[in-house]
Each structure stands twice: as C-alpha cells, then as structure tokens.
Amino acid sequence: MDTLQTSLDGLMIGSTYALIGIGFALVFGIMRRINLAFGACLLFGAALAIYLEPWLGWGVWGLFLVTMVGAALASAYVERLCFAPHTKRTQSMTAMIASFAIWMQLDEISSQMLPQRTHAYHGLEMPTFWLGEISVRGDQLLHFCMALVSIMLLYVLLYKTHLGLLIRATADNPETAYLLGVRVPWLGFIIFLVAGILGGVGAFMILSADGYVTPMFGMWSTFKGLLAMILGGLGSLPGAVIGGLILGVVETHAGATLGAEYRDMVTFGLVFLVLIIRPGGLMGVKIYRTESLAQERI
Amino acid sequence: MDPYLASVLTNMTLIAFLAISAYLVLVVGEVSFGQQAFFGIGAYLTASVTVLADGHVIWALLTAVVGGAAGTLVLGLLTIRLSGLYFAISTLCFAELLRFSLLHIRFTQIIDGRKLGPDGPEGFSNIRWIFDNHYDVTDFLLLSATCLTVLLLLLFGLARSRLMLRARMVGNDPILAQSQGLNPTRYRLGFIALSGAVAGFGGGLFALFNTHIEPAMFGVMLGVHALTYSIIGGLGSPIGPLIGVVLDIGLLESIRQLAAYRMIVFGGLVALFLVFRPEGIISHRLVARLKRQWGSRHV
Amino acid sequence: MHGICKSFGGIEVLSDISLTLQPGERIGITGANGVGKSTLINIATGFLAPDHGWIQLNDLMLTNCPAWEFAREGIRRTFQSSRFLQTATLEEQLFQAGHTPEYRNRLADLLHDSSLQSSLHLFPDEISLPVLRKAEVVRGLAAQPEILFLDEPSAGLTADELHQFGTFLNQKLGGQTALVVVEHRLDFMVMITDTVMEMKLNQELQVRAD
Numbered sequence: 001m002d003t004l005q006t007s008l009d010g011l012m013i014g015s016t017y018a019l020i021g022i023g024f025a026l027v028f029g030i031m032r033r034i035n036l037a038f039g040a041c042l043l044f045g046a047a048l049a050i051y052l053e054p055w056l057g058w059g060v061w062g063l064f065l066v067t068m069v070g071a072a073l074a075s076a077y078v079e080r081l082c083f084a085p086h087t088k089r090t091q092s093m094t095a096m097i098a099s100f101a102i103w104m105q106l107d108e109i110s111s112q113m114l115p116q117r118t119h120a121y122h123g124l125e126m127p128t129f130w131l132g133e134i135s136v137r138g139d140q141l142l143h144f145c146m147a148l149v150s151i152m153l154l155y156v157l158l159y160k161t162h163l164g165l166l167i168r169a170t171a172d173n174p175e176t177a178y179l180l181g182v183r184v185p186w187l188g189f190i191i192f193l194v195a196g197i198l199g200g201v202g203a204f205m206i207l208s209a210d211g212y213v214t215p216m217f218g219m220w221s222t223f224k225g226l227l228a229m230i231l232g233g234l235g236s237l238p239g240a241v242i243g244g245l246i247l248g249v250v251e252t253h254a255g256a257t258l259g260a261e262y263r264d265m266v267t268f269g270l271v272f273l274v275l276i277i278r279p280g281g282l283m284g285v286k287i288y289r290t291e292s293l294a295q296e297r298i
Numbered sequence: 299m300d301p302y303l304a305s306v307l308t309n310m311t312l313i314a315f316l317a318i319s320a321y322l323v324l325v326v327g328e329v330s331f332g333q334q335a336f337f338g339i340g341a342y343l344t345a346s347v348t349v350l351a352d353g354h355v356i357w358a359l360l361t362a363v364v365g366g367a368a369g370t371l372v373l374g375l376l377t378i379r380l381s382g383l384y385f386a387i388s389t390l391c392f393a394e395l396l397r398f399s400l401l402h403i404r405f406t407q408i409i410d411g412r413k414l415g416p417d418g419p420e421g422f423s424n425i426r427w428i429f430d431n432h433y434d435v436t437d438f439l440l441l442s443a444t445c446l447t448v449l450l451l452l453l454f455g456l457a458r459s460r461l462m463l464r465a466r467m468v469g470n471d472p473i474l475a476q477s478q479g480l481n482p483t484r485y486r487l488g489f490i491a492l493s494g495a496v497a498g499f500g501g502g503l504f505a506l507f508n509t510h511i512e513p514a515m516f517g518v519m520l521g522v523h524a525l526t527y528s529i530i531g532g533l534g535s536p537i538g539p540l541i542g543v544v545l546d547i548g549l550l551e552s553i554r555q556l557a558a559y560r561m562i563v564f565g566g567l568v569a570l571f572l573v574f575r576p577e578g579i580i581s582h583r584l585v586a587r588l589k590r591q592w593g594s595r596h597v
Numbered sequence: 598m599h600g601i602c603k604s605f606g607g608i609e610v611l612s613d614i615s616l617t618l619q620p621g622e623r624i625g626i627t628g629a630n631g632v633g634k635s636t637l638i639n640i641a642t643g644f645l646a647p648d649h650g651w652i653q654l655n656d657l658m659l660t661n662c663p664a665w666e667f668a669r670e671g672i673r674r675t676f677q678s679s680r681f682l683q684t685a686t687l688e689e690q691l692f693q694a695g696h697t698p699e700y701r702n703r704l705a706d707l708l709h710d711s712s713l714q715s716s717l718h719l720f721p722d723e724i725s726l727p728v729l730r731k732a733e734v735v736r737g738l739a740a741q742p743e744i745l746f747l748d749e750p751s752a753g754l755t756a757d758e759l760h761q762f763g764t765f766l767n768q769k770l771g772g773q774t775a776l777v778v779v780e781h782r783l784d785f786m787v788m789i790t791d792t793v794m795e796m797k798l799n800q801e802l803q804v805r806a807d
Binding site: 460463464466467470471473474475476477478479480481482534581582583586590 | 642643644663664665668669673674676680681682683684685686689690692693694696718720736740
C-alpha cells in the first residue's frame with residue numbers, strides 16, 4: 001500500500017516534471033537547442049506573480065495567470081536574445097552559453113523581486129480524497145488534470161493545426177522546411193512561447209502544491225526538466241512526458257526509502273546511467289557519434 | 299600590496315585554473331559542465347595531505363593533480379561514446395554525484411586536540427598550511443600567479459606544437475581528423491585528463507588559500523561560470539580563459555555597490571557579446587592573423 | 598574490397614561490389630547521381646561499415662576498422678567540399694602531419710607549384726577552390742599512401758581549371774600510389790586514369806568499353 005501511495009505521489013510530481021520536460025523537448029526537438037534559461041524563466045514568472053500580487057489581488061488564479069504569462073514573456077525574450085541570432089547548425093553551443101548567461105540574469109532579477117529566502121505561493125485550499133488507504137490531495141489532483149489538459153492542448157496544436165504542421169515539418173528537416181517557405185526564425189519565437197506557457201503551468205503546479213517559492217527554483221526546475229527530457233530521449237515529446245513521470249516516481253520512492261537527501265543523488269545517478277547505457281533514452285533516440293558521422297553528408 | 303587587492307587577484311588566478319580546465323575540454327570539441335568537481339577533488343586531496351598526513355605541500359598538490367586527472371579519466375572512459383549535449387549533461391550528473399559523495403565523507407581525526415578532516419556538509423576546516431608557513435595574502439598571490447604563469451607557458455608550448463593543432467582538428471572536424479590518421483578518442487581522453495589535472499591543481503591551491511572548503515563551494519554554478527569565461531575569453535589561445543576571468547571578477551569588484559545587479563548586467567552583456575562575436579575575444583583567427591603579421595615583420 | 602553490400606533503411610544501395618587494385622593502378626568510377634558512389638568511397642576509406650563483404654589491404658583486413666586506421670595504413674582521400682580547418686593557415690595544416698626531414702622534402706617537392714606556394718600563409722577561406730583541391734591532393738600524397746581516393750574533384754571547377762588540375766595530378770602522382778577517382782566528368786577521368794568503370798544501382802562495377 002505504501003508503495004502505491006508513494007507511486008501515486010510520484011506520478012503527481014512527475015506530471016509537473018513532464019510539463020517542464022516538454023518545454024525543453026519542444027526547443028530541442030524542433031530547433032536542436034537547449035535553453036538553459038528555461039528554469040529561470042519559470043522562476044521569473046513566479047516571482048513576477050508574487051511581486052504583482054499586492055497590486056492585482058487576483059488570488060490563486062492570478063498567480064497562475066501571471067506565472068504563465070511571465071514565463072512565456074521571459075522565454076520569448078530568451079529566444080530573441082540568445083537563439084534567434086545563432087541559427088546555424090554549428091552555433092548550438094553558443095546559443096546555449098548565451099542562454100546560461102540569461103539564466104544568471106533572470107535569476108538575479110527574480111531574486112530582486114523576492115528579497116526574502118522564501119515567499120509564500122498560495123495554493124488552492126482543497127480537500128484530500130481517500131480511496132481506501134490511499135490519499136490524494138485535491139489540489140494535486142486538479143494539477144494533474146491541468147497537466148493532462150495542457151498536454152492534450154499541445155497535441156491538438158501540433159497535430160490538428162496548420163501551425164502544428166509547420167512545427168513538425170521544421171523539426172523533421174529544417175532546411176527543406178525553409179526552402180518550402182516556412183518562416184523558420186518566426187517559428188522559434190512561437191515554440192519558445194508555447195514552451196514558456198507549458199512551463200508556467202508546471203511551475204504553478206509545483207509551487208502551489210509546495211506552498212512556497214525560493215530563488216533556487218530556477219536551477220532546480222532546469223535540472224528536473226533536462227533530466228526528464230534525457231530520460232525520455234532528447235527531443236522526444238512523449239519521451240519527456242514519460243521521462244518526467246518516471247523521474248517523479250523514482251525520485252519519490254528514493255526519498256521515501258533512502259531519505260530526502262539521497263533523492264537528488266538518485267536522480268543524477270539514474271540519468272548518468274541512462275546516458276552511459278542507453279543515451280537515446282527510453283524512446284531510443286539515435287545519438288552515437290559514429291552513427292551521426294555516417295549520416296553526415298561527407 | 300593592499301591585502302584586499304591581493305586577495306581579489308589571487309581569486310582570479312585560482313578561478314583561471316578552472317577556466318583553463320574548461321578550455322582544454324573545449325579544444326577537443328566538447329563542453330564540460332563538471333570541471334568544478336575535479337577542482338573540488340583537488341581541494342579535498344590537498345587538504346587531506348597537508349592536514350591529515352602532514353605531508354609536504356608539493357606532495358599535496360601532486361596528489362591533487364593526479365586525483366583530478368584520474369577522476370576525469372574515469373569520466374572520459376565512461377562517456378567514451380558520448381558527444382555534444384549528451385556528454386555535457388553526463389559531466390553535469392557526474393559532477394553532482396561526486397559532490398554528493400563529498401557531502402557524505404566524514405573522516406575526522408583528533409590532531410593536537412582539534413577535530414580535523416572532511417566532515418560531510420560541514421566541509422574541511424583548519425587547512426592551516428598558509429598560517430604554519432607564514433604566507434600572507436601577497437605571498438600566496440605570488441605563489442599562485444607563478445604557478446599559473448608556468449601553466450600558461452606550458453600551454454603556449456603545447457599550442458605551438460602539432461599536438462594542439464591536431465586536437466583542434468579533432469574538436470572541430472572529427473571526419474577531417476580521422477582522414478588524417480588521427481584517433482579522435484585518444485586526443486579526447488588525453489585532453490580531458492589534462493583538464494582534470496589542471497582543475498585538480500587549481501583546487502589544491504584553492505584549499506590552501508581558503509583554509510576552509512565545503513562541498514557547497516563546488517557546485518554547478520562555479521563550473522558553468524568557468525566555462526563561460528573560457529568561451530567569452532576565446533579559444534584561440536590559453537590566455538583567452540584568463541581574460542574572461544579578469545573581465546568578470548574585475549567587473550564584480552569595480553562595481554561593488556551594484557554587486558547585487560552584477561549578474562543582471564554581466565549576464566546581459568555576455569549574451570549580447572555572443573551575438574556579435576561568438577568566437578570569443580581571442581579567437582583562433584585573431585591569433586593566426588597576429589602571428590602572420592608578426593612573422594611578416596620579421597622576414 | 599570484395600562483396601561489399603550496404604543498405605540504408607531498407608534500400609540496398611550497394612550490392613556485392615568487388616574491386617581489386619594493383620599498386621600504381623589508376624581507375625575511375627562513374628555513374629549517375631544517387632547510384633552509391635559516395636557510399637562506396639565512404640566504405641572504402643573506412644567512414645562507413647559495410648553490411649556484408651570485406652576490405653583487405655595487402656595482408657591486412659580492414660573491414661570494420663575505424664576510419665583513422667584506414668588512413669594510418671595508407672588509404673587517403675579527398676572530400677567533395679575540400680575539408681580544411683578554417684582557423685589555421687594552409688601551411689600549418691600541411692606541415693602538421695609529419696616532422697621528419699623526408700616528409701618535409703616530399704612536401705616541398707609536392708608544393709613546387711606557384712599557386713600553392715603563394716597560398717601557404719592564407720586561411721582556407723581566402724584560397725580559391727582549384728588551389729584548395731590541389732592542396733588536398735598534396736596533403737594526401739605527402740603521406741605516401743597506398744591508395745588515394747578522389748571524391749568528385751571536378752565539382753566547382755571550370756574546364757580550364759579541371760585540365761590544369763589533371764596535369765597537376767599526373768605530375769605529382771608517384772608510381773606506387775593507386776588512384777581511384779569517383780567522378781562524372783569523363784574527359785577528366787580519361788586524362789588521369791587508365792580504366793573507367795561504371796556503377797549502376799544494384800549491379801556490379803563494369804568496365805566501360807570506351
């Protein structure tokens with residue numbers, strides 16, 4: 001029973017990791033880039049929400065909205081400054097380093113908006129449901145549903161809209177897409193915006209469930225998102241979801257059995273093992289150097 | 299010399315070791331987010347040798363070098379099939395795993411009535427080498443600056459040799475390198491091990507200077523900063539990373555009042571800088587052009 | 598090489614290709630686009646592993662060895678896009694491959710060409726394509742290879758430049774080095790090779806009667 005409870009808790013947390021992981025996977029899958037500033041964008045959204053709270057006074061849903069919008073705006077800013085200028089294939093590292101610099105910047109700006117170590121981030125007051133001996137927090141259940149809805153909306157966007165078609169075409173083959181008239185640079189802006197929105201939802205989920213936010217949230221969520229994506233396979237959207245869920249479950253179990261301080265260690269260890277043994281992640285994305293050498297047109 | 303200035307400059311030299319360590323990995327075309335872990339290993343090893351084993355500082359630093367190189371070699375061998383982002387993330391994981399291990403190492407002994415040794419999250423205190431040997435800040439600055447200069451001279455020598463050009467070829471265009479009969483794996487591992495040795499040495503000096511080290515000091519932030527210094531400074535010459543270090547720490551110190559806003563300014567500047575000059579300040583082309591001019595003037 | 602087969606994603610590109618070279622023999626391989634010429638070169642030089650078949654150099658079995666071993670054993674090649682390090686001068690790159698006096702002398706001999714001499718201190722992107730192609734050949738020949746593969750060297754060259762390049766090749770090629778040129782310019786191939794073979798999809802190499 002305990003295992004089931006832990007697993008359920010893990011799934012709840014994992015769903016938030018999944019959303020953040022999708023944020024990374026969207027950018028990597030389509031643009032072959034890693035946005036290291038992503039977590040900081042989420043922190044910025046949350047910080048902005050708390051900062052504006054006294055003025056707006058919209059309560060929890062206000063926090064949700066501003067977090068989402070703030071994260072999306074920050075994400076768009078990062079795209080314009082760090083990724084739009086470096087679109088050539090060889091410049092992925094440059095873009096990543098630039099995004100790291102902005103990670104620092106956004107972290108600092110957020111810290112300025114959150115002068116204390118921790119700030120209350122109000123969650124929803126909801127009852128806890130009981131199924132036999134298993135308990136499920138009402139607000140976490142709601143969050144899980146929100147994550148589900150977000151992912152479904154993303155699916156609709158990608159597979160049922162014209163924009164989604166453009167995105168998928170670009171992911172498959174950027175050069176051809178460009179030749180066919182797809183406006184690739186503009187597309188990057190949209191991708192980052194969507195990633196920011198999804199990440200914002202995820203951030204809201206975690207923070208309102210925990211009830212507080214600290215300036216460490218930027219780094220923390222960056223790690224979680226990256227690791228979820230790697231577990232599932234770099235760039236794979238379903239992989240990010242599965243990776244996030246598995247990360248959540250494994251982590252929660254590790255925390256329950258080994259203690260909280262070992263939790264993070266298990267995460268890093270797991271990802272490291274995955275990288276060594278099956279770098280393609282669960283979805284088996286092909287990555288070996290020799291293979292890519294072969295694919296490259298000599 | 300003003301002790302404050304001396305300590306700032308010493309800090310620069312110590313971080314320079316880490317930046318150069320990151321640079322050496324960049325030469326062979328990979329990015330490492332984990333060099334700080336070997337910096338930390340070097341620090342702990344040096345501290346252990348001088349404090350627990352009462353060893354001579356030369357042995358202490360030598361142990362740090364070997365330890366750093368060994369650590370990176372292990373990482374390099376484990377990740378031998380990985381490259382690019384996968385390699386980068388694996389270095390991150392490896393570094394954090396090492397740091398967690400440090401958090402759990404407790405090996406304290408009572409020496410002269412004091413509890414000494416690595417003590418988990420509390421770290422390793424009372425690394426008294428500089429006090430016992432009567433080094434003040436300026437003396438230590440001289441020491442670390444000399445070591446750094448020696449390293450730079452060695453690297454300049456390396457840069458002029460065919461070895462460096464071949465390593466650059468491996469990093470820049472592995473297909474070209476292979477067509478020339480170069481085994482990319484050997485260069486990769488070699489330079490990765492070298493980077494670990496340099497990081498370890500820097501960490502050793504760091505431990506001696508700081509007199510107190512703890513795992514929290516060797517987090518990802520430190521490593522990524524060092525990496526950034528390398529990239530901004532430019533990979534054209536071993537002096538590049540040093541320039542990156544001087545720029546940031548210099549900026550930090552010169553706008554002390556705005557210290558809180560430093561990252562906001564510096565972060566933005568770095569991103570902007572990369573838009574206009576992604577190859578860094580001291581790029582390969584710049585160096586080669588300078589060499590060309592220098593050469594033609596001497597003909 | 599013998600019995601080489603290679604498939605990509607279910608499509609068989611090379612089907613039982615065999616080729617034997619004598620020392621100093623010069624052959625050309627031509628064929629339509631997409632027939633597998635690049636694949637053949639990549640396999641022959643170790644950059645791709647064949648699905649079936651083997652590759653042997655004198656007494657050495659090279660199948661499945663990494664490309665750098667192929668190069669070490671004396672199989673050298675040029676690339677369609679003349680690969681050079683963009684951040685080092687031509688001189689640096691040519692001289693990095695060896696340090697013995699014999700190597701230097703060989704290199705000096707090979708470089709006995711005014712266009713090459715005047716470009717030595719330049720960066721590859723400052724050098725014109727014909728000169729770069731020559732430099733690539735020099736780079737390959739300086740290693741005294743057993744076999745030199747040329748991958749579509751005529752790409753980007755005018756007829757005059759191509760003729761000049763052919764003369765250059767004939768001058769510089771030593772007796773012992775075998776040459777394999779993958780090309781589609783027949784006139785050029787006839788100039789520098791003794792036999793021309795044709796590749797067709799899924800068939801063995803056949804000698805062209807003309």
